[in-house]
Structure formats: structure tokens, C-alpha cells
Amino acid sequence: MRWWLRWWLWRWLWRRLEAMLSHLPSLGVGLGFREPFKSDLFLNRQQVDFLEIVAEHYLDASWQKQQELELLAAHFPIIPHAINLSLGSAEGLDTDYLRKLAVLIKQLNPPWWSEHICFTKAGGVDIGHLSPLPYTQEAVEVVRRNIAEVRRWVDVPLILENITYMVTLPGAEMTEAQFLAEVVERSDCGLLLDITNLHTNAVNYGYDVHEFLQQLPCDRIVQLHFVGGHWHDGVLIDSHSQSTPVEVWQLMEEVVAHVPVKGIILERDENLPPFAELTKELQKAREISRSNGRWG
Amino acid sequence: MDKFLFGVLVMLLVVVLHNPASNPIANMYGPHFLLFYGFLITVTLLVSLWSVKHDSTASLPLPLVPSNPDPYEIAYLRGGENEVTRLVIFDLVQDGYLQINQDRIERSLDYPAPIHLSAIEREVFNWFSSPRSVGEVFQSSLPVNVKKHCTVYEQHLLNDQLLFPITAKEIAKRVAKTGMFIILGLGGYKLLIALLKGNFNVMLLIMMGIISSIILAIISQPPRLSQRGQAYLKRLQQTFEQFKTQVFPSTPDGTEFNILLPLALFGVDTLTGTPYAEFRDFFHPSGNVGISGGDSSCGSSSDGGSSCGGGSSCGGGGGCGGCGGG
Numbered sequence A: 001m002r003w004w005l006r007w008w009l010w011r012w013l014w015r016r017l018e019a020m021l022s023h024l025p026s027l028g029v030g031l032g033f034r035e036p037f038k039s040d041l042f043l044n045r046q047q048v049d050f051l052e053i054v055a056e057h058y059l060d061a062s063w064q065k066q067q068e069l070e071l072l073a074a075h076f077p078i079i080p081h082a083i084n085l086s087l088g089s090a091e092g093l094d095t096d097y098l099r100k101l102a103v104l105i106k107q108l109n110p111p112w113w114s115e116h117i118c119f120t121k122a123g124g125v126d127i128g129h130l131s132p133l134p135y136t137q138e139a140v141e142v143v144r145r146n147i148a149e150v151r152r153w154v155d156v157p158l159i160l161e162n163i164t165y166m167v168t169l170p171g172a173e174m175t176e177a178q179f180l181a182e183v184v185e186r187s188d189c190g191l192l193l194d195i196t197n198l199h200t201n202a203v204n205y206g207y208d209v210h211e212f213l214q215q216l217p218c219d220r221i222v223q224l225h226f227v228g229g230h231w232h233d234g235v236l237i238d239s240h241s242q243s244t245p246v247e248v249w250q251l252m253e254e255v256v257a258h259v260p261v262k263g264i265i266l267e268r269d270e271n272l273p274p275f276a277e278l279t280k281e282l283q284k285a286r287e288i289s290r291s292n293g294r295w296g
Numbered sequence B: 001m002d003k004f005l006f007g008v009l010v011m012l013l014v015v016v017l018h019n020p021a022s023n024p025i026a027n028m029y030g031p032h033f034l035l036f037y038g039f040l041i042t043v044t045l046l047v048s049l050w051s052v053k054h055d056s057t058a059s060l061p062l063p064l065v066p067s068n069p070d071p072y073e074i075a076y077l078r079g080g081e082n083e084v085t086r087l088v089i090f091d092l093v094q095d096g097y098l099q100i101n102q103d104r105i106e107r108s109l110d111y112p113a114p115i116h117l118s119a120i121e122r123e124v125f126n127w128f129s130s131p132r133s134v135g136e137v138f139q140s141s142l143p144v145n146v147k148k149h150c151t152v153y154e155q156h157l158l159n160d161q162l163l164f165p166i167t168a169k170e171i172a173k174r175v176a177k178t179g180m181f182i183i184l185g186l187g188g189y190k191l192l193i194a195l196l197k198g199n200f201n202v203m204l205l206i207m208m209g210i211i212s213s214i215i216l217a218i219i220s221q222p223p224r225l226s227q228r229g230q231a232y233l234k235r236l237q238q239t240f241e242q243f244k245t246q247v248f249p250s251t252p253d254g255t256e257f258n259i260l261l262p263l264a265l266f267g268v269d270t271l272t273g274t275p276y277a278e279f280r281d282f283f284h285p286s287g288n289v290g291i292s293g294g295d296s297s298c299g300s301s302s303d304g305g306s307s308c309g310g311g312s313s314c315g316g317g318g319g320c321g322g323c324g325g326g
Helices: A003-022 A035-043 A063-075 A095-108 A137-153 A176-186 A195-205 A209-215 A246-258 A275-291 B002-018 B030-053 B071-094 B119-127 B134-139 B142-148 B151-159 B166-196 B203-219 B227-239 B256-266 B277-283
Strands: A028-032 A050-054 A078-081 A113-116 A119-122 A125-131 A158-161 A190-194 A221-226 A228-232 A235-242 A263-266 B098-101 B104-107
Touching: A028 A275, A035 A063, A035 A275, A035 B227, A050 A063, A063 A095, A063 B227, A078 A095, A095 A137, A137 A158, A137 A176, A158 A176, A158 A221, A176 A190, A176 A209, A190 A195, A195 A209, A195 A221, A195 A228, A195 A235, A195 A246, A209 A246, A221 A246, A246 A275, A263 A275, B002 B030, B002 B166, B030 B166, B030 B203, B071 B098, B071 B119, B071 B134, B071 B142, B071 B151, B071 B227, B071 B256, B071 B277, B098 B277, B119 B142, B134 B142, B166 B203, B227 B256
Parallel strands: A028 A050, A028 A263, A050 A078, A078 A113, A113 A158, A158 A190, A190 A221, A221 A263
Antiparallel strands: A119 A125, A228 A235, B098 B104
16 A cells, blocks of 8 residues: 555544544543442432443343343443453454454443453453463554454444553553553554553552653543452452552543543452442532533 | 123023023033033133223323332332332331331331321321231221322322223123123023922032132133233333332432332332341231232232232232232
């Protein structure tokens, strides 16, 4: 392809994505849905603007889970959050999984959906863990190629989430922030910035979050995740088990001040507190957003 | 469907009235007639069943789950005035107005000033001027008096088409009447012809007529809730199912709402293992668990339906048995 044609095509795609991301609706502050707090959620519906569901919980859903999904969808905007698509798998994607995911997304018709920048399958083996990718151009190309395949099945905008990791792979050609930027730009996706993951990695690997943020394409950040983890043997673990620490709140303040995020999700999975504590955190996130003029 | 049965009735009358003493039905060989009669009975019963099982609300979208659900309204949806009565009594016991003393409920010795009570609560509280047993509660005029305070709930539920539609009730009634006329009329006519012809082996015919009439009378009772109402109640129960197994704190302070809601949704069985188990035992003696209706101390909805919420999930575990459908 001639250079000017490639340049024109690139610019066209870039503008299309910009238009697409800027037109995404603002959803507000919401919760990652977990079954144990379903009843409390409905009694506190006014305090939850939208829900994020783990897509895997509803792919081969029993009748009860289907009923649950219908109930949730009738009352809240829902964002499907996938875990096991394994966008970083060099051998390509599991089309059976992708087909089911596409059906779920079509059923919910969300404004966007999300996955992680990682791999969970390698050589046909399910690792059962979100594993980091090497920060190389080759890995960027693998993710880009897989996302192109995903787009043949799902035409809803995809946003990609940064993960935490316990190991850094050798042979990096760029920093993590540069890698994230390269992936979302090359694959024309939005970014789901998990500020707790960012904080956790920064603490465990001793880097500066502000420098990290400066290297990210902030105009692509669509949604935030936040929660608290716990310390274990001097390592901060992303366990989704504690209330949000002050450093993460500060990070949220900083990001929301500069980025017109469309949604913020509290992702609490373990050690579930009384629901009032969750709504208190949601309220705090809402105040941060309001004070920065993000939504009413 | 009532027109279909009416058409069948007209056809039978045309055949019979043309020549009452000699016509295809009168001349039909006994066993053949019994087959024909059995076929007509089956059709009549199926049509009658269909008319009470299907209403126009089935295709309507369900109302949203309220974010501030009113336990009294939900109790009324599930089981009518009996459930509301039970809930009010529980509320009064919880707030210290009433107390359970062995097998009776009576006013507490130091009950708070009744001025703070709502109209429905005052109605129930005033009724307990002397100690009462659970049998008295549901055999007295109390549920009827409570129902007078439930008109707002009834109207709301009717507006949302959650109760069995009045028009559908009328159709079901017409179907039942026509069906009964076909069964008893045809059976009676053939019985008369058989006796006139000197055939006295008519026991099977009589049995078929009587048994099918009883079955028809039973199945043609419309449920309290419409299809939409049943689905909505089920949705509410699914939404708040965690409260059914919630461990209540040992003190009732500040938990009133959380207890009233599961009680309204699932009945007194939810109180098992809680500080309020005594209340559960009062309305649901262990001997009655799982026994459906019929107990002298048990109320049933005055609308003719069971208080199990129109045949849905029976209030979550044994809710159909015991007292008042709780």
C-alpha cells in the first residue's frame, strides 16, 4: 500500500475512533455486580448508576443466571467485562468463546465492553490467570491482530484494561505505559484505566504514577476501576478485598480532573462489607466526578 | 373460549330438541355414549382450565422492582388481607405493642402510646383488647376489617394488572357455568333416557357426571394473581432472595425494614432461627408445616385463591402450609 494511502487510512481510522469515543454516553458511578449483594443493590438503586458484569458468569448461563441477567438489564445499564478472551494469545482466539461472548454483548447492547491487555491461554491451555505480555512490538501486533478478529464478531466499542502482575517478562522494548499506549492506538480501542492496578504496580515496582499517566493517551480513557487490595509479605496484592486507599482516591482525583471519563466502577469481590460501605465509596467517587464537572 | 363451549351446547340442544325421545344421542349405544361423554367432559375441563390459566397480561413487560418496596403492599400481593394482617401483628409485636404469651397474642403491659400507629395498625391493635389465639385471628372479622385499609394496595395492583383481570374472571365464570350445564345436562338427559328404556346400569354415567362436576368446580376458580402478577411476585422473590437466608441481628433495633420485607415476600418461615422464631411458631406450628390449607387456624384469601401468591413459589419453603398461607 502506498504511504499516502496508508497515512490517509490511518487518519480516517483515528478520527472515527475519536468520534466514537467522544460520543459514548456518560454512565456515572457504578458497581461491579456480584451476586451476594443483589438484594441490597436493589434497595439502594438510586446510588448505583450502572453495573459491570463479569461476562464469563453468563456465557453458559443456567436458567437462574439468565433470569438474573434479565432482571439486572431491566433496571441498570450494563457493561460486560470479559476476563478470558486472552487477547494476547499468539495462536489466536478461541472462536467458540468469542461466539458466546458476541451473543451476550448483542443481548445486552451496551455502549461499550471491556477486556484486559493480557493472555489467559497459551498453546490451548487455560492458565486461569491474567498474565502480563512482554512489552514488545510483536506482542502489540498479536493483540492488534486478535482485536481485528474480535471486531468481525462484535461491533460494540471495546476498551482495554491494564492489569497487575507479579512478574515482568524479559526482552521489553518499551515501558508498560508505552506498551498500553501502543496497544490501544494500534488497535483503535479505548482504555479502561484500573487506577488500583496502576497504584499496585507502582508500589510493587517503584515507578512514578504521574510519569506513567503522562505517557498514556488520556483522550482514550473511557472508564476507571477502583478498589483496595491488601499487603502480603511486603507485596501489595490486587485482591479487591479492602476499601479504597487514600492513594487511589488521589489518583482518581488526578485522572478525573484531566480526563472526561464516561464511567467509574467499584470492583469489590472479597471480604464484602455492609452495602452501606460500598455506597459510601460510590458517593465519594461521585463527588470527585462532580467537583471536576464530569457529570451531574 | 366461552363462545366455543356455548357453540357445543347449542349443537347438543339442536340435536336433542329436534326429537327428544329419538336422536343420535338418545339412541347411542351405552359404551359409545360414555366415550362421547368422556370426550366432551375432557374438552370442557380443558377449556375451563385454559380460561383461568391464560389472561391477557402474560405478554406485558413486568413492572420494575421498586427501590423502596412497601412490605404491606407486597404482602397483599402475595396473600391478600391475611398476609397483611400477619405482617401488621408482627410489626406490632416488634414495636412492643403486642406480645406473644404461650399460644395467645395480647397487648404488652407497657405498650407505647397508640397515637403513633397508622390506621391499619390501630385497627389490629384495637382488636387485641383481650388475648387472642391464632385461630381467632383468622376466623374473626379482623382480616375483613384489615382489607378495608388495603383498598389502596388493591387499586394499585389492579392498575398494574397484577391481580387477575375482572373481565377474565367473568369469562372464566361463564365458561364454568356453560361447562357445568353441558356436563350435568347431557349426563342427566342420558340418564333419564336410559331409565325410561329400562336400563339401570347407569352407575358409571352418574360417577362421571359427579366427579367431572367437582373437578370443574375446582379448576374453574380463577387465581388471585394474573400471569403478570405471578411473574412479578416471582421476580421480587428472586431479587430479594438473599434476605430469606439473612441472619438477623439479635436485637431488632434499626432492622425493622429488613425483617418486614422478607416476611412479606416469603412468609413467616423466614423467621426460623431468628430472635423472632416465636412468632413463626405462633403462626406456623410445627405440626402444620407443609400441610396445605384446611387447618382451622389458617386463613385463606377471601378472593378464593390460595394465599401462596397465585400458585407461584409458595412463599419460599413451606409457605403454603400452616396458618393463613404464610
